[in-house]
Amino acid sequence: MSEITLAYYSQHAEEFASSTLNVDMQPLYQMFLPELPLREKSQIHILDAGCGSGRDALAFKRLGYEVSAMDACEKLVKIAATQLGQPVRQQYFEEIQDIATFDGIWACASLLHVAEKDLPNVFMKLQEALKLDGVLYVSFKYGAGERVHNGRRFTDLNETGLSNVIAACSDLNVIKQWVTEDRRPNRDNELWLNALLRKG
Numbered sequence: 001m002s003e004i005t006l007a008y009y010s011q012h013a014e015e016f017a018s019s020t021l022n023v024d025m026q027p028l029y030q031m032f033l034p035e036l037p038l039r040e041k042s043q044i045h046i047l048d049a050g051c052g053s054g055r056d057a058l059a060f061k062r063l064g065y066e067v068s069a070m071d072a073c074e075k076l077v078k079i080a081a082t083q084l085g086q087p088v089r090q091q092y093f094e095e096i097q098d099i100a101t102f103d104g105i106w107a108c109a110s111l112l113h114v115a116e117k118d119l120p121n122v123f124m125k126l127q128e129a130l131k132l133d134g135v136l137y138v139s140f141k142y143g144a145g146e147r148v149h150n151g152r153r154f155t156d157l158n159e160t161g162l163s164n165v166i167a168a169c170s171d172l173n174v175i176k177q178w179v180t181e182d183r184r185p186n187r188d189n190e191l192w193l194n195a196l197l198r199k200g
Contacts, residue, residue: 001072001092001113001153008151013075017053021083025056027180028108028137028194033063035135035175035196036104041065047102047129050110051088054080060106068102071110093122098129105129105136109192112140116155119165127169130199136172138162142179142191157193172197 009016036044041064048057051069053076061067061084070089071077081088093114105126114122126136143156157165159177166172175196182190 002115004148005113005152006072009073010075013073013079017076017079021053021055023055025059025108028139029056029059031176031178031194031196032104032106032135032137033060035198037131037133039103044103045101046104046106047098049093049096049105049107049126050113051080052076052110054083054088056106056108057088058083070096093125094118096122096125096129100131101129103131103134105134107136107138109139111138112154112156113152114155115153116146119155120168123166123169123172127172127199132200134199135175136197136199137194138197139192139194142193159193162193162195166197171199173200 045066045068046060048067048069051057051071054069057067057069057080067084069080069084070091071080072090072092074090077088077090093111107126111119111122130136140157141154142158144158144161146153146155162177175198177193177195180192180194182192
């Protein structure tokens, strides 16, 4: 995450959290959760990577999954920890060092702030953090290239761009890719590339 992007979230943490906390993400959960390994929910460990307000980690926790969460922004980490009632790691994607720890990694609208040149390395780290047969969910604004918008840097990807990023990740296989409209009100014109990837 660039310095200007981190500064944006630090300055607007409360506003960002309140605007995203109650967004209905059930359709995406229904794509992700059935792909997780077939075990008791309490034995399935999900990492919410770039958790923001903690909305999705809290939803998974309420469903009975074991949950960990991380974010680069200190203020959002504090908000998410309060929501979850448990510690949240302040960490950049590039700093992830977990090995075969998680059954699922949920990276919803978070990897899009990683510089395009750094995405292959970050995907490698996420691959290493997954257990065998674990599932990674990612989403990016649909498009191609890097841009700055409203004080944040974005890396947009389409299907070809995502394929290029994960080409170095020999253990990640695409389960499904699909395009959706933004789940937030009045954002119907914004499209997202969603993908589920399995390690194995």
